[in-house]
Amino acid sequence: MITASHAEHASGHYLSHDWTLRGWLLTVDxxxxxWLYAASITGFFFLGGLAALLIRLELITAPGDxxxxxxxxKMFSLHGIVMVWFFLIPSIPATLGNFLMPMMVGAKDMAxxxxxxxxxxxxxxxxxxxxxxxxxxxxxxxxxxxxxxSSLFSNSAVIAAATxxxxxxxxxxxxxxxxxxxxxxxxAPGLTWKRLPLFVWANYATGLIxxxxxxxxxxxxxLLGLERGLGIGIFDPALGGDPLLFQHLFWFYSHPxxxxxxxxxxxxxxxIIACFSRNPVFGYKGMVISIAAIALFxxxxxxxxxxxxxxxxxAGILFSFFxxxxxxxxxxxxxxxxxxxxxxxxxxxxxxxxxxxFLGLFTIGGLTGxxxxxxxxxxHLHDTYFVTAHFHYIMVGGAVTAYLGGLxxxxxxxxxxxxxxxxxxxxxxxxxxxxxxxxxxxxxxGYSGMPRRYHDYPEAFEFxxxxxxxxxxxxxxGYLLPLVYLGWSLWRGPRAPANPWDAYGLEWLADSxxxxxxxxxxxxxxxxxxxxx
Amino acid sequence: xxxTETPESAPAEQFNTMAQQRHAGLMxxxxxxxxxxxxxxxxxxxxxxLRVQHENVFAEAAHHLDLVLGTINTVLLLTSGLxxxxxxxxxxxxxxGLSLVFLLGTILLGLVFLGIxxxxxxxxxxxxxxxxxxxxxxxPGEHPExxxxxxxxxxxxxxxxxxxxxxxxxxxxxMAALVAGWRAPAKLDRQIHIVGLYWAxxxxxxxxxxxxxxxxxx
Ligand code: HEM
Ligand SMILES: [Cu+2]
Numbered sequence: 001m002i003t004a005s006h007a008e009h010a011s012g013h014y015l016s017h018d019w020t021l022r023g024w025l026l027t028v029d030x031x032x033x034x035w036l037y038a039a040s041i042t043g044f045f046f047l048g049g050l051a052a053l054l055i056r057l058e059l060i061t062a063p064g065d066x067x068x069x070x071x072x073x074k075m076f077s078l079h080g081i082v083m084v085w086f087f088l089i090p091s092i093p094a095t096l097g098n099f100l101m102p103m104m105v106g107a108k109d110m111a112x113x114x115x116x117x118x119x120x121x122x123x124x125x126x127x128x129x130x131x132x133x134x135x136x137x138x139x140x141x142x143x144x145x146x147x148x149x150s151s152l153f154s155n156s157a158v159i160a161a162a163t164x165x166x167x168x169x170x171x172x173x174x175x176x177x178x179x180x181x182x183x184x185x186x187x188a189p190g191l192t193w194k195r196l197p198l199f200v201w202a203n204y205a206t207g208l209i210x211x212x213x214x215x216x217x218x219x220x221x222x223l224l225g226l227e228r229g230l231g232i233g234i235f236d237p238a239l240g241g242d243p244l245l246f247q248h249l250f251w252f253y254s255h256p257x258x259x260x261x262x263x264x265x266x267x268x269x270x271x272i273i274a275c276f277s278r279n280p281v282f283g284y285k286g287m288v289i290s291i292a293a294i295a296l297f298x299x300x301x302x303x304x305x306x307x308x309x310x311x312x313x314x315a316g317i318l319f320s321f322f323x324x325x326x327x328x329x330x331x332x333x334x335x336x337x338x339x340x341x342x343x344x345x346x347x348x349x350x351x352x353x354x355x356x357x358f359l360g361l362f363t364i365g366g367l368t369g370x371x372x373x374x375x376x377x378x379x380h381l382h383d384t385y386f387v388t389a390h391f392h393y394i395m396v397g398g399a400v401t402a403y404l405g406g407l408x409x410x411x412x413x414x415x416x417x418x419x420x421x422x423x424x425x426x427x428x429x430x431x432x433x434x435x436x437x438x439x440x441x442x443x444x445x446g447y448s449g450m451p452r453r454y455h456d457y458p459e460a461f462e463f464x465x466x467x468x469x470x471x472x473x474x475x476x477x478g479y480l481l482p483l484v485y486l487g488w489s490l491w492r493g494p495r496a497p498a499n500p501w502d503a504y505g506l507e508w509l510a511d512s513x514x515x516x517x518x519x520x521x522x523x524x525x526x527x528x529x530x531x532x533x
Numbered sequence: 534x535x536x537t538e539t540p541e542s543a544p545a546e547q548f549n550t551m552a553q554q555r556h557a558g559l560m561x562x563x564x565x566x567x568x569x570x571x572x573x574x575x576x577x578x579x580x581x582x583l584r585v586q587h588e589n590v591f592a593e594a595a596h597h598l599d600l601v602l603g604t605i606n607t608v609l610l611l612t613s614g615l616x617x618x619x620x621x622x623x624x625x626x627x628x629x630g631l632s633l634v635f636l637l638g639t640i641l642l643g644l645v646f647l648g649i650x651x652x653x654x655x656x657x658x659x660x661x662x663x664x665x666x667x668x669x670x671x672x673p674g675e676h677p678e679x680x681x682x683x684x685x686x687x688x689x690x691x692x693x694x695x696x697x698x699x700x701x702x703x704x705x706x707x708m709a710a711l712v713a714g715w716r717a718p719a720k721l722d723r724q725i726h727i728v729g730l731y732w733a734x735x736x737x738x739x740x741x742x743x744x745x746x747x748x749x750x751x
Binding site for chain 1 (some may be wrong): 546556572576587664681686689
C-alpha cells in the first residue's frame with residue numbers, strides 16, 4: 001500500500017506556469033521534456049509514414065511504374081532510418097518513460113534534468129542531419145548501412161544520414177544513463193526493488209541496453225564515416241579489411257536495439273493489463289527475471305541476422321541456439337499476461353484494446369521469429385517479405401501499439417483531460433484490423449518467395465500486395481484518428497480526476513496534471529505494486 | 534563526506550539530500566565511463582579480429598611506429614594520473630594553492646602528450662605512412678595493402694584517444710578556473726572526483742592502445 005498526503009492543492013500545475021517559448025525550450029522539467037520528445041517523434045512518425053505510403057502505392061501493381069528503382073531504394077531507406085532511430089528507439093522511453101519514471105519512483109525529477117534536456121537537443125540535431133540527407137537527394141543504403149556498398153559504392157547522402165544516426169545515439173545514451181541513475185538513487189522511502197512497477201523495471205533494463213549497446217553502433221558509424229569521408233579504410237576488402245565485420249558490429253548493437261523497442265512496450269502492457277483486469281500481474285518475480293533475461297540474451301544472438309552471410313557454420317549453430325533461448329522469457333511474459341487476464345474482471349477500455357492487440361500481434365511476431373531462428377528455414381526465408389512481416393508484427397504491431405495504449409492510459413495524467421471513449425475504441429480497432437491486413441499477406445508473400453526491397457515483382461504476387469496496400473490505408477486511419485480526437489481533448493475534453501481508472505502506482509497519487517515537482521510531499525511506500533483485489 | 538560545511542551544500546532541486554546528490558553524480562560518471570568503455574571496445578574488438586587474421590603483417594607494421602615516443606607518452610600520461618590524484622587529495626584537505634598547482638601540472642602533461650602525438654603523426658606523414666585522403670602510402674615491407682589497414686586502425690584509435698584527451702583537458706581547465714575561484718569547496722570536492730574518474734579512464738584506455746599497437750610487434 002502507498003500513502004501520500006494530499007496537502008492543500010498547490011496552485012498551478014506543470015503546464016500552467018511559464019507558457020513561453022523559453023519556458024518550453026529551456027525547461028528541465030522531465031514532464032515538459034517528455035512533450036518535446038512526443039511532438040518531435042510524432043513529426044518523424046508521419047514523415048516515415050509518408051515514405052511507407054509511397055512504398056505501398058508503388059507495390060499495388062506488379063511493374064515498377066510509380067517510383068524508379070533508385071527512388072524506391074531511397075524511400076525504404078528513409079522509412080527505415082526515420083522509423084527505427086527517430087521514432088521507435090526514443091518512442092516509449094523518451095516520452096512515457098521521461099514523464100513517468102520519476103513519478104513512479106516518487107521523485108521530483110530525473111537525477112540529471114539538464115542532461116535530459118540536452119538529450120532532446122541532441123536528438124534534434126541528429127534529426128536535422130537526417131532531414132539534410134533527404135534534401136541532399138536521399139540515401140539508398142537501407143537502414144542497415146551495409147558495407148562495402150555504403151562505404152565505397154553508394155552515390156547517395158550516406159555521410160549526412162549516418163551522421164544523423166551517429167548523433168542521435170548520444171541522446172539515447174543520455175536517456176539510458178538518466179534512467180539507470182534515477183532508478184538507483186531517487187526511489188522514495190520504502191520503494192524497494194521488489195516493489196517497483198514493471199514499467200520501471202522494463203525501462204531500467206532498456207536503459208542498460210542503451211548504455212551498453214549504443215556506443216558500439218556509435219563507433220561503427222564513426223569508422224564507416226572515416227572510411228567514406230577520409231579514406232581511412234577499415235572494412236574495405238581491398239585493404240584486407242572485412243565488410244562482414246561491419247555487419248557483426250552493426251548487429252551487436254541492432255539486435256539489442258530491438259529490445260530497446262520492445263521492453264518498454266512490455267512494461268506499458270503490464271501496467272494496462274493489471275489495471276483493466278483488476279488483477280495483480282501474475283508472477284511478478286518471473287516477469288522481472290524475464291526482463292533481465294531478455295536484456296541479457298539479447299547481446300548474444302546478433303549472428304541470426306547473418307546466417308547466410310558466410311559466417312562459420314558453428315557460429316550459425318550457436319547463434320541459432322541462443323535465439324531459441326531468447327524466445328523462452330518472451331513466452332513466459334506472454335503466458336503471465338494471459339494468466340493475469342484469466343479470472344480478471346476485464347474492462348474493454350481503449351488502452352486495454354491496445355494492450356490486447358499487442359498481446360496477439362507480439363505473439364505472432366515472436367513465434368515467426370522462432371521460425372527464422374531455425375538455420376535451415378532461414379536460408380529460405382532470409383531477405384524475403386517473411387522477415388519484413390516478422391519484424392513489423394513486433395515493432396509496429398507490438399511496440400507502436402503499446403506506445404499508443406500507454407499514451408491513452410496516461411493521457412489524463414499528462415494533460416488533465418479525458419478523450420472520447422468512442423473514437424478511441426474505433427481507432428484501436430482500425431489499427432488492429434488495418435495492421436493485420438497490411439502485414440499478414442506479407443508472411444504469405446515471403447513464404448512463396450517474394451524478396452524484400454524490390455519495386456517490381458511477378459504478377460502472381462499482385463493479389464496479396466493489393467491486400468497489403470489496402471490494409472495500409474486502414475492502418476493510416478488508425479494512426480491519424482488519435483491525432484484528431486486526442487488533439488481535440490486538449491481543448492474540449494472533460495477534466496480528468498487524479499485517478500480516472502482506479503489504478504495503482506505512485507503517479508496516480510499526483511494531481512492530473514501534476515504540479516512542477518510532482519508531489520507536494522515525498523510519498524512513502526509500504527507495499528508492493530498492483531494491489532488490485 | 535564533509536559534514537562540517539553544511540551552509541553551502543544545499544542539494545540541487547531534484548534531490549532531497551546532499552548524500553543522494555553525491556551518490557547520483559558519481560554513479561552517473563561510472564555509467565558514462567562504461568559507455569565509453571564499449572565505445573573503445575568496438576574498435577578494439579574489430580582490431581583484434583583483424584590482428585589475428587593478419588598476424589604477421591600487423592606485427593611487422595608495428596615496427597614502423599615510434600616505440601620511444603610512445604613510451605615517453607605513456608610515462609607522461611601515467612604521471613598525469615598521479616598529479617590528478619594529488620589534486621583530488623589537495624582539494625579534499627582544502628589546500629587551494631596546492632590543488633591548483635597539481636591541476637595545472639596535469640593539464641601541462643596532457644598538452645605535452647598531445648604535442649608529442651602530433652609530432653609522431655607528422656613524422657609518419659613525412660615517411661609517407663599516412664594513407665588518408667589520397668595521400669601517398671609508401672610502405673617498405675611486404676603486403677602494403679594490409680599494412681595500410683594497420684595504419685588506418687592506428688590513426689582511428691590514437692585519434693579517438695586524442696579527442697578524449699582534448700575534451701579532458703578542456704574539463705580540467707574549467708576545473709582549474711573553479712578551483713582558482715574557490716567558492717563552495719565541498720562542491721569542488723565532489724566535482725573533482727568526477728573529473729578525476731574521467732581522467733583515469735583516458736589513462737587506462739591509452740595503456741590498451743599502447744599495448745595493442747606498439748607492443749604487440751610479434
Ligand atoms: C521472440 C524473439 C525473437 C526471435 C526468436 C527473433 C528472430 C529473428 C531472426 C532469426 C531474424 C533474422 C531473419 C533474417 O534476416 O533472415 C530476425 C530479424 C529481425 N527481427 Fe526478430 N526475433 C525476435 C524478436 C524480435 C523483436 C522483439 C524485434 C523488434 C522489436 C525484432 C525485430 C527484428 C528485425 C528488425 C529483423 C530484421 C532486420 C533486417 O534484416 O532488416 N525481432 N528476428
Ligand atoms: Cu535480431
